[in-house]
Amino acid sequence: xxxxxxxxxxxxxxxxxxxxxxxxxxxxxxxxxxxxxxxxxxxxxxxxxxxxxxxxxxxxxxxxxxxxxxxxxxxxxxxxxxxxxxxxxxxxxxxxxxxxxxxxxxxxxxxxxxxxxxxxxxxxxxxxxxxxxxxxxxxxxxxxxxxxxxxxxxxxxxxxxxxxxxxxxxxxxxxxxxxxxxxxxxxxxxxxxxxxxxxxxxxxxxxxxxxxxxxxxxxxxxxxxxxxxxxxxxxxxxxxxxxxxxxxxxxxxxxxxxxxxxxxxxxxxxxxxxxxxxxxxxxxxxxxxxxxxxxxxxxxxxxxxxxxxxxxxxxxxxxxxxxxxxxxxxxxxxxxxxxxxxxxxxxxxxxxxxxxxxxxxxxxxxxxxxxxxxxxxxxxxxxxxxxxxxx
Amino acid sequence: xxxxxxxxxxxxxxxxxxxxxxxxxxxxxxxxxxxxxxxxxxxxxxxxxxxxxxxxxxxxxxxxxxxxxxxxxxxxxxxxxxxxxxxxxxx
Numbered sequence: 001x002x003x004x005x006x007x008x009x010x011x012x013x014x015x016x017x018x019x020x021x022x023x024x025x026x027x028x029x030x031x032x033x034x035x036x037x038x039x040x041x042x043x044x045x046x047x048x049x050x051x052x053x054x055x056x057x058x059x060x061x062x063x064x065x066x067x068x069x070x071x072x073x074x075x076x077x078x079x080x081x082x083x084x085x086x087x088x089x090x091x092x093x094x095x096x097x098x099x100x101x102x103x104x105x106x107x108x109x110x111x112x113x114x115x116x117x118x119x120x121x122x123x124x125x126x127x128x129x130x131x132x133x134x135x136x137x138x139x140x141x142x143x144x145x146x147x148x149x150x151x152x153x154x155x156x157x158x159x160x161x162x163x164x165x166x167x168x169x170x171x172x173x174x175x176x177x178x179x180x181x182x183x184x185x186x187x188x189x190x191x192x193x194x195x196x197x198x199x200x201x202x203x204x205x206x207x208x209x210x211x212x213x214x215x216x217x218x219x220x221x222x223x224x225x226x227x228x229x230x231x232x233x234x235x236x237x238x239x240x241x242x243x244x245x246x247x248x249x250x251x252x253x254x255x256x257x258x259x260x261x262x263x264x265x266x267x268x269x270x271x272x273x274x275x276x277x278x279x280x281x282x283x284x285x286x287x288x289x290x291x292x293x294x295x296x297x298x299x300x301x302x303x304x305x306x307x308x309x310x311x312x313x314x315x316x317x318x319x320x321x322x323x324x325x326x327x328x329x330x331x332x333x334x335x336x337x338x339x340x341x342x343x344x345x346x347x348x349x350x351x352x353x354x355x356x357x358x359x360x361x362x363x364x365x366x367x368x369x370x371x372x373x374x375x376x377x378x379x380x381x382x383x384x385x386x387x388x389x390x391x
Numbered sequence: 392x393x394x395x396x397x398x399x400x401x402x403x404x405x406x407x408x409x410x411x412x413x414x415x416x417x418x419x420x421x422x423x424x425x426x427x428x429x430x431x432x433x434x435x436x437x438x439x440x441x442x443x444x445x446x447x448x449x450x451x452x453x454x455x456x457x458x459x460x461x462x463x464x465x466x467x468x469x470x471x472x473x474x475x476x477x478x479x480x481x482x
Contacts, residue, residue, distance in 0.1 A: 181482055183482050184482065185482040186482060271482040272482060273480055275441055275443070275480065295482050296479040296481060297479055297481050298445060298477030298479040302411055302412045302413065303413075305412070307475065308475060309447060309475045309477055309479050311445055326459065328443055328445065328478065328480040329441075329480075330441060330442060330443040330444075330478040330480035331440070331442075331480070342481060343481070349482075352482070377445065377447045377459060379449060379475045381412055381475065382449045382450075382473050382475075384449055386447040386449060386457045386459060388459050
């Protein structure tokens, strides 16, 4: 079964986006899980409406066949009388591949497109069911399994098709992305990047996913899972591979010995605390001519309330020099001085990650970018985003 | 009885700025350097390897009311100007 005609045909896509359980099988269009009324005046929820499908190069043309077919008992009015206005005397027939027409319907009209045709038939059939069960609906929003090889998602990205921004989304398709560090911010970066059609997401972290991590990363693990002391890269891969392919977990801390793992990537998110390590890997990214985003926050307790900065630095071939002094090489312990703090809060991690992902998408023309920001800093107390840009 | 001669109030030579949520008084007409802002934020600023601060400000002068400072840069203070000063290495 191919979903290609659905993606390419405005009328089918509209039906899918509205939530109908749509399928193309044996060249027929099937709408499943349709509620209808039986001759006992009871509601069943498992009818299938079937239509022939006329296409040109995988795009629908106007339907010339006004008939439709049905799998199930013959649909009735809410009082159990057969809906005779659509009744057709044809015998039951099989169209192959499990497509079974128990009944044929005939409601003559000039159908503009398949959306018009399907919703006209369903209006008559399910409309009777809603008189008995007001909650009955054919809009079941089924999960749509992706078809074919080379798909990164295991089910279709209907958020993008519903929004009609497929062409924009395509701009990040096929990229190989690195996320260095799966701490609070890196894990939220991953949560956002997995939902884009990039080809590969390489995660780097040698750390164990511990109890405190659960309070500043997406999702909510049970204590049984924490007890197994999973590595961060494996914990997150297990979550996100339910949705997509192409997550490559590197259970390592990056250092001089393994920086070659960064070679071949198209873009990198630098989400590590340790300054000396960061220097080495930034050198490598610059040598590779890569654009990257580096994140970091500093949060302090002042007079019983938290304040500080959530910062994102964006370094590209054009903004290298201006970006460089904004990259934090402060060390993890801050020199073990009295001001050292490791305060991180999930919403600040998530905000830092969201800004980082927006910056990445700007570089790939997903978002408009009028300022070429290399510094983006959210000041918690004042609540504003301060930026420095080269435009 | 002769009234004392009225004099205009002397123009204040300082402005109050806010650094990490705390009010600080600084000379009005001198530019604030990166190091001076760090010193205002921390009584004993740490030094040495592994120390680096991020500074950003808002409510500054009209030509550039918001921005950042890196080492070597300075900015003219303004009454009510707000500074955030912190290492930003946590992720």
